[in-house]
Every structure is written in C-alpha cells, then in structure tokens.
Amino acid sequence: MIRVEGITAFVAVVESGSVSEAARRLRLSKSVVSERLAELERSLGGVLLHRTTRKLALTQDGAAFLLRATRIVQEIEEATAEMAVRRGTLSGPLRIAAPVTFGRMHLGPALYPFLAEHPEIQLVLDIDDRRVDVSSEGYDAVVRHGPIVDSRLVVWKLSRSRRILVASPAYLDRHGTPKTLADLDGHKGIFYTNRGVADWRFQTPDGAIVVRASQAVGMNNGDMIRDAAIAGLGIALLPAFIAGPAIGEGKLVAIDVGYRPEAEFIYMAHPEGRNPSAKLRAVAQHLRTTFGDPPYWDPAD
Structure with a gap:
C-alpha cells in the first residue's frame, strides 16, 4: 500500500533539492525521510530518484509520478485547511x-x-x-x-x-533640480537591475513617456538604491514605501517634473x-x- 507520508516526503525532497532540506521543512530526521522514500519506491516497484553524494535527480518514473504526487499533497493540504475553516x-x-x-x-x-x-x-x-x-x-x-x-x-x-523620483539635497545642490522630463537627460540615474531596463516611465495625457538617464549605478535591492540616493550618487525612482521615511527625515527630496511615474x-x-x-x-x-x-x-x- 502506498502511504501518504511517502508521497509527502518525495514531493518535499524534489521541491527542496535535498533530503536534509526536506527533513527540515517536514520537521523530521533525515533517516525518517530517507526511509519513507525507500518505502514509497518499494510500493511503486520503481526508482524515483537517482541519489549521489552531491545531488538528487528525478528518474523518468519519478518525473511522471511527481505531477500526480504534487496534486495529491496539495489536495490533502487544502482538504485539511477546509476542515479547519469548518471548525472556525x-x-x-x-x-x-x-x-x-x-x-x-x-x-x-x-x-x-x-x-x-x-x-x-x-x-x-x-x-x-x-x-x-x-x-x-x-x-x-x-x-x-x-x-x-x-x-x-x-x-x-x-x-x-505610488513611486517618487528622489535625490539627496547635496546632489541637487551640485547638479540642479530637474523641472521637466527633458531636464532628466542631463542627470545620473540609480536603477533597479531586476527589471532588466535602465529607464523611467511617466504618465502623460498622450500616453507613457520613457526617460533614459545616464546610469550612475545599478542595484537589485531597494534599500541599497535608497542609500545610494541618500549618498548623492544620483536620482532614483523609488516606491513610496521605501522613500517615504527618508523624505520625511529630509535625507531625500521628492522631485516634481510635471508628470507622475506610471502607477504600480x-x-x-x-x-x-x-x-x-x-x-x-x-x-x-x-x-x-x-x-x-x-x-x-x-x-x-
């Protein structure tokens, strides 16, 4: 008989990439997870995972079984949650x-x-x-x-x-405060690299306008972009949830170029x-x- 515990262990191992990580997620010992996998394979009569000292890889049987196993685990979790809701x-x-x-x-x-x-x-x-x-x-x-x-x-x-165009007071003292979209062309920008593009988009009555300032630095974290702007490295387009406190403390200044950035x-x-x-x-x-x-x-x- 196939046991649900073995299916759950198999899905957890595949999703986490290792027996040890699956054991941590399931709050079990590695030996228990390994035994449940072995028992599942014995019940199915086939090998689901190739095991080496460095990695685990799905066999063809494992890849085929994973789709249904994942659905089974999800259905059990959802059924359990629904019962909990019924109990309040x-x-x-x-x-x-x-x-x-x-x-x-x-x-x-x-x-x-x-x-x-x-x-x-x-x-x-x-x-x-x-x-x-x-x-x-x-x-x-x-x-x-x-x-x-x-x-x-x-x-x-x-x-x-809401997103806000910001820079430090020191940067604006050195380079001037842009008043229009065209003024941004002469400034340095600090850009979020996870978006894959170094530009800013603004809403106008005629549609979106894209502005590409010269990139001073690219970063993949909002905290660091804010800190780089505070350090005076350039202008940044930041969400209000990041920039708001720094604006309130006077570390950053909101820049008005006549149009708001595109809504997000x-x-x-x-x-x-x-x-x-x-x-x-x-x-x-x-x-x-x-x-x-x-x-x-x-x-x-």
Missing part, C-alpha cells in the same frame, strides 16, 4: 516568497498580528529579491511589487504603489490551476485591509 480555525503550512525591502518594512509587520490570531498556520516566508518560480519551487504564493508577466500565475491586487501595485500571485487555500485567501484579505487604500505609507500630497 485556519491551520496548516503556508509558504510565501516576497522581496526583501517590502518584506522587512511592511509585509512582516502586517503578517505578525495575523499569525498571532491564527497560531495553527505554519508560515514559511522567504525574503529574496530574485524572481522565484512559484510553481516549481513549491510556493503557495509570491508577493511582488510591479508587473507580473508569468501567464501561469493568478494575480491578486493587494495595494496601489503590490500583488500576490498563486499558481494557475491550484485552488487557493482558505488561509491564503485570508492572508490576502488581511493584507489588503492592513495596507489600506490609499496605502498607509503614501506621503500626503
């Missing part, structure tokens, strides 16, 4: 990925009271600025700032995200074809309510 509680594992700066400044503080209210939820929050593959890396959802182009994801809007949003996205669990829907609604509309971090005009 939310429970079970939940794995979410989010960008570093937003996660540290706003997502974490928003989630802590929710988790205190629902102590049976076992949240794993992975903070990383890279673009994770939600489905293949085993996440229930990802929180992102900016556009999501992956057609395999179902996207929920959590909040608006904070999103939560989950894999297409997977029914979102009750606890994930509850988290999303809690975040919408906590962030507000307009969001609490937006500076007053």
